[in-house]
Amino acid sequence: MPIAKLKTKIVVTAGIKPFAYGEKGKGVAQMPVVPVEQINDVTGAGDAFSAGLLYGLINGYSLQKAAEVGALNAALNIQSADSVRADLAEEMLLKVERTALCHLDRNASEVERSRI
DSSP, X not given: OOGXXXXXXXXXXXXXXXEEEEETTTEEEEEOOOOOSOOOOOTTHHHHHHHHHHHHHHTTXXXXXXXXXXXXXXXXXXXXXXXXXXXXXXXXXXXXXHHHHHHHHHHHHHHTTOOO
16 A cells, blocks of 8 residues: 555654655655764664654644654654663754754764655
8 A cells, every 4th residue: 555545644663774754745755864973772673663743743743743753752762771761851953953953964964854
């Protein structure tokens, strides 16, 4: 079944590779993951991505912005020794988001919005 017949929004992650996101009528794009200096444990990274994505969508963010928040939350999560960061809070995510997403924007020109 073609993606166009499924839902209005779709996101597909691929571990450390760029992830894809798309909306009906807007096409599909790719975005790089948020780079981190040290990975402590990847357990829960996908759940963290999904939680950040859903947080963004519930709060009215565009799919692209929500996916960026998901990527950021996954990056924060893999830097923790726990499967869920004990110190994760909305304020922390929003504070880190402002600086980390600038990095995503710079790297995105290489990968993001490339039609697949």
